[in-house]
Amino acid sequence: MSYFFRNDNRLPQARLAVASYVIVGMVGVLLLGFWKLQVIDSDKYSQWAERNRVRSIPIIAPRGRMLDRDGRVLVDNRPSFSVLLLRDDPALVEKNLPAISDGLNIPMEDLRDQLSSTRALPKFQPIVIKPEATQADIDYIESHRADIPVLEMLSVSRRRYLPGGFMSHASGYVGEVSEQQIEASNGKLRPGDFGGKTGLERQYNDILMGTDGMRRVIVNSVGKEVDRLPSQEAVPGKEIRLTIDYDLQQVAEQSLGAREGAVVALDPRTGEVLAMVSRPAPDPNDFAVRVSKEEWKRLNDDEQKPLLNRVIQAQLAPGSVFKIVMATAMYETHAVPENMTVFCPGYGTFYGRQFKCWVYWSHKPAHATVDVHRAVNQSCDIFFYTLGMKMGIDIIAKYASGMGLGHKTGIDLPSEEAGLMPSEEWVQRVFHRRWYPGETVSVAVGQGAVTTTPLQLARLIGGIASGGKFMQPHMLKDAQSVSEETFPLKESTVEKITDDMYGVVNAGGTGAGLKLQGIEFSGKSGTAQVIGYAARDRVAKQKKFLDNAWFVGYAPKRDPEIVVSVLVQESGKHGGEASGPVVRDIIKAYYDKKAKKTQGQYTVEYKRYDLGNGSAPAAAIQPQPVLKPEGPPETAPVRASVPQH
Amino acid sequence: MNETSGTTTRDYDWWLLAILAAICTLGVIEIYSATHGSSLSGMHMKQLRWLGIGLVVMFIVSRIDYHLILDQAPILYLVGMAALIAVLAVGHTRFGAKRWISVPGLGELLQVSELVKLIIIIALARFFAEVNSDQLALRDLIKAGLLVGLPLVLILKQPDLGTALVLVPLVVVGAFLAGLQWQHAAVFSLAGILLVGAVFYPPVSRRILKPYQRERITSFLHPEEDAKGSGYQLLQSKIAVGSGGFWGKGFGNGTQNQLGYIPVRYSDFIMSAWAEEQGFKGVLFALGLYMALLLRLVQNAQRAKDRAGMFLVMGVAAALGFHVLVNVAMVIGAMPVTGIPLPLMSYGGSATLFVFLAIGLVMNVRLRRFVN
Numbered sequence A: 001m002s003y004f005f006r007n008d009n010r011l012p013q014a015r016l017a018v019a020s021y022v023i024v025g026m027v028g029v030l031l032l033g034f035w036k037l038q039v040i041d042s043d044k045y046s047q048w049a050e051r052n053r054v055r056s057i058p059i060i061a062p063r064g065r066m067l068d069r070d071g072r073v074l075v076d077n078r079p080s081f082s083v084l085l086l087r088d089d090p091a092l093v094e095k096n097l098p099a100i101s102d103g104l105n106i107p108m109e110d111l112r113d114q115l116s117s118t119r120a121l122p123k124f125q126p127i128v129i130k131p132e133a134t135q136a137d138i139d140y141i142e143s144h145r146a147d148i149p150v151l152e153m154l155s156v157s158r159r160r161y162l163p164g165g166f167m168s169h170a171s172g173y174v175g176e177v178s179e180q181q182i183e184a185s186n187g188k189l190r191p192g193d194f195g196g197k198t199g200l201e202r203q204y205n206d207i208l209m210g211t212d213g214m215r216r217v218i219v220n221s222v223g224k225e226v227d228r229l230p231s232q233e234a235v236p237g238k239e240i241r242l243t244i245d246y247d248l249q250q251v252a253e254q255s256l257g258a259r260e261g262a263v264v265a266l267d268p269r270t271g272e273v274l275a276m277v278s279r280p281a282p283d284p285n286d287f288a289v290r291v292s293k294e295e296w297k298r299l300n301d302d303e304q305k306p307l308l309n310r311v312i313q314a315q316l317a318p319g320s321v322f323k324i325v326m327a328t329a330m331y332e333t334h335a336v337p338e339n340m341t342v343f344c345p346g347y348g349t350f351y352g353r354q355f356k357c358w359v360y361w362s363h364k365p366a367h368a369t370v371d372v373h374r375a376v377n378q379s380c381d382i383f384f385y386t387l388g389m390k391m392g393i394d395i396i397a398k399y400a401s402g403m404g405l406g407h408k409t410g411i412d413l414p415s416e417e418a419g420l421m422p423s424e425e426w427v428q429r430v431f432h433r434r435w436y437p438g439e440t441v442s443v444a445v446g447q448g449a450v451t452t453t454p455l456q457l458a459r460l461i462g463g464i465a466s467g468g469k470f471m472q473p474h475m476l477k478d479a480q481s482v483s484e485e486t487f488p489l490k491e492s493t494v495e496k497i498t499d500d501m502y503g504v505v506n507a508g509g510t511g512a513g514l515k516l517q518g519i520e521f522s523g524k525s526g527t528a529q530v531i532g533y534a535a536r537d538r539v540a541k542q543k544k545f546l547d548n549a550w551f552v553g554y555a556p557k558r559d560p561e562i563v564v565s566v567l568v569q570e571s572g573k574h575g576g577e578a579s580g581p582v583v584r585d586i587i588k589a590y591y592d593k594k595a596k597k598t599q600g601q602y603t604v605e606y607k608r609y610d611l612g613n614g615s616a617p618a619a620a621i622q623p624q625p626v627l628k629p630e631g632p633p634e635t636a637p638v639r640a641s642v643p644q645h
Numbered sequence B: 001m002n003e004t005s006g007t008t009t010r011d012y013d014w015w016l017l018a019i020l021a022a023i024c025t026l027g028v029i030e031i032y033s034a035t036h037g038s039s040l041s042g043m044h045m046k047q048l049r050w051l052g053i054g055l056v057v058m059f060i061v062s063r064i065d066y067h068l069i070l071d072q073a074p075i076l077y078l079v080g081m082a083a084l085i086a087v088l089a090v091g092h093t094r095f096g097a098k099r100w101i102s103v104p105g106l107g108e109l110l111q112v113s114e115l116v117k118l119i120i121i122i123a124l125a126r127f128f129a130e131v132n133s134d135q136l137a138l139r140d141l142i143k144a145g146l147l148v149g150l151p152l153v154l155i156l157k158q159p160d161l162g163t164a165l166v167l168v169p170l171v172v173v174g175a176f177l178a179g180l181q182w183q184h185a186a187v188f189s190l191a192g193i194l195l196v197g198a199v200f201y202p203p204v205s206r207r208i209l210k211p212y213q214r215e216r217i218t219s220f221l222h223p224e225e226d227a228k229g230s231g232y233q234l235l236q237s238k239i240a241v242g243s244g245g246f247w248g249k250g251f252g253n254g255t256q257n258q259l260g261y262i263p264v265r266y267s268d269f270i271m272s273a274w275a276e277e278q279g280f281k282g283v284l285f286a287l288g289l290y291m292a293l294l295l296r297l298v299q300n301a302q303r304a305k306d307r308a309g310m311f312l313v314m315g316v317a318a319a320l321g322f323h324v325l326v327n328v329a330m331v332i333g334a335m336p337v338t339g340i341p342l343p344l345m346s347y348g349g350s351a352t353l354f355v356f357l358a359i360g361l362v363m364n365v366r367l368r369r370f371v372n
Helices: A013-040 A042-053 A090-104 A108-117 A135-143 A179-184 A199-203 A246-256 A293-301 A319-333 A358-362 A372-378 A381-391 A393-402 A424-431 A437-443 A454-465 A491-506 A533-538 A580-598 B014-035 B043-063 B066-071 B073-090 B112-131 B138-157 B161-177 B182-200 B202-208 B211-221 B230-244 B270-302 B307-331 B349-367
Strands: A054-059 A073-085 A127-130 A151-161 A174-176 A194-196 A213-219 A225-228 A261-267 A272-279 A342-344 A347-350 A353-356 A368-370 A469-471 A484-486 A522-528 A548-555 A562-568 B092-094 B097-102 B109-111
Touching: A013 A042, A013 B161, A013 B230, A013 B270, A013 B307, A042 A054, A042 B230, A054 A151, A073 A090, A073 A135, A090 A108, A090 A127, A090 A135, A108 A127, A135 A151, A194 A199, A246 A261, A246 A272, A246 A580, A261 A454, A261 A580, A319 A372, A319 A381, A319 A393, A319 A454, A319 A491, A319 A522, A319 A548, A342 A381, A347 A381, A353 A358, A353 A381, A368 A372, A372 A381, A372 A491, A381 A393, A381 A437, A393 A424, A393 A437, A454 A469, A454 A491, A454 A522, A454 A548, A454 A562, A491 A522, A522 A580, A548 A580, A562 A580, B014 B043, B014 B270, B014 B349, B043 B349, B066 B073, B066 B112, B066 B307, B066 B349, B073 B112, B073 B138, B109 B112, B112 B138, B112 B161, B112 B307, B112 B349, B138 B161, B138 B182, B161 B307, B182 B202, B202 B211, B230 B270, B230 B307, B270 B307, B270 B349, B307 B349
Parallel strands: none
Antiparallel strands: A054 A213, A073 A127, A073 A151, A174 A194, A213 A225, A261 A272, A261 A562, A342 A368, A347 A353, A469 A484, A522 A548, A548 A562, B092 B097, B097 B109
């Protein structure tokens, strides 16, 4: 044994023993580490492993359709594709961003914004980077599946509304749910989901919206699909049947035309809304995908407020329509003798201030001596100034308020406005002052502080003509609990007031030109000042200060089947002239259809409206412009052009 | 009786071999599970071949008296350094590091640094045996440090942080057994802590570490910031281990393993795949085997005929123990990714050869424990 280095045989046994202990300790510590992961935290990591291998791609549940009362499709869905970005692997996403931006025509900043705004979401949840994929996008994604593995197609169904803003305020529109909606939904909604934002879409969102399903696939570490798991099918939303009558709605849309205003038709016996139009109307198809910020700002800032549903949100002076409340109160209370007559020279002085009758401004002969019937018939202001002064605000407020003015009607639409019925109590509460008797004079002709919505006036007139029975307006055909309010009116009162309103159309009143052969068409016109006439003359007769024209008409004379309230804003014409014809058109259409039905001639043309298979071109359902007045094409909600006389 | 040096086959450490065989079996099973049905299938057969070569090499090494080997220590050391420099000059680059050199006839690329580890074990054993006192003088300690320092720097240059780090416990364990004084231990521990601290301190680490090394350290400290880098690897490994639970998902059923979420699941992260499929019970078994292996090595050291043999065996124990510690700690996310394989379980030719060569040295020492 030859070795040259020094060596000996004394081994450091104690230190070697220490080494043994170190080895045992080391293995012990490692085992503790495994114990922590595999026993204590095992559930957490099991979930993680599951999340790793399972990729969930949502299956969007189609929303329920909206049908009209005869089952015709008003709102349905069309198939579409969204582009999903799978974010499980941020490095891969980052690498592919330029290619995605280029291939799908999305600006880089846009992509980065979307990525940063969704950073808080779990990584396994894909985000929609392009909601409406074009054929070119689809081709691009299909042909780049291998080199851009982070893109995925999501089949969705988009809302499809009738074109040109048809019934758009009633139907409302859908959009990506807001954070508040997500919070309020108890986890049912996720960011990027679509939900009803306004109108019926919002009101009945829970019914219309289905439950999204989930396609679950097993993917390997490079994102390749290797197997499928049982999918959770989407549960489609339920369809709702509306009280809307497509035929009447179409007439209402076309008759109002492009003019700024509102139309609502009710069946006073049930409270069913037969037609509802508000102008200007945006086309909700434009919002069905994603509204650009600029477009949204434009709609919100538009002076004409196209997003406002004027039927339930326009709070305007009812003008002379209010005289029906006055006359009803007079017949009912006898606070003022029913045979009271007033001499109308075209003006009068009340509480030291001169008030004028509308004939004064219209350069028409004065009404001379009028009783209540002639005053309603001719809409004499001087009579009602006098009546108001004598009756006092308390009685007026009691009747107006009792019959619904100043209160929401309770229609099944979100954001209804209540209007305002002033009273002594109201000025005390809001302005901390006493009621000026002079204010009563203005209120008596539906001016001053009193404001109403078109829907309130339809309910009011329909209810009075129905003998004081006020049905809650509603749009769902099978509404479960429709409330009925009764404001007791004497039979004689109803008799007289309905005779008066019949006379407005049929006995040479302010609606004389509207007469319909064989139909007891009754109603009341209203022409409400936006600002005082004297002031208007000072600001050089700008259109925006022109009168609002009202007409609320119904048929038949007693217990009507239909009541229509029409508002044409700032038309500069009297209610009977501007709004009356719209009411007449609808009532005529209603009776025409009824006659055809009884004769068995009417058939509902389902085919024409059935958009269900997605093949019907939009042009096929474009309402035909039969009654459309002159004006710009209805596709763009532009400022109404005033029909000139 | 065997003629060469008066040893018998009975003198081989059959317990050690049994433990070794058991660990290798676990490795081959898990390599099979991790790679079958993928583009890497058949890897377990390659591993078996390496194990076969390893056994032969071990036998050969055990037959040459270790004193002869220790005699050649200076030459081996010089050859080793030359090889390291050669690797830096002409070596093959794989995975961003020059570690491989082709060996004519083997047709495989060998990692020179694996052989250098062995050479350092031999060189240190010779050095510490010669010091021969119960108290290690500071001068000798520094000499030992320099002996290891040169190859350490050369290996770091490749760059291969993992293998370079393995050299540290060799000198630490050697010095400890050679009678390291606690004052020196304290001073060098402090220096070591400062160095580690510097590595984790960005302004310093920027100067001394490669970008990928820094990245590994940041991703270890903040795994969530690094999605598919080494932070992702650690996270996926932890998910695999954790989701295995106590009983494991069963052979071939580990989703993290089978779907490729575990990085290099057949090599550095094989314990992660094993833990997922075999659960805590499997880990207990595997780590039990490693503990038995290491304790058996210490026992062999205690029974060595002389200090030189003891240092050789403990050098091997230190290297293997460090491999197990760093690799397994990485698998459970307690240490950064260093690229250190798990001895005998991880797939890899050079690493397997190193272990068998090292065990060959141990056998060598054992065979000669009773010879004068």
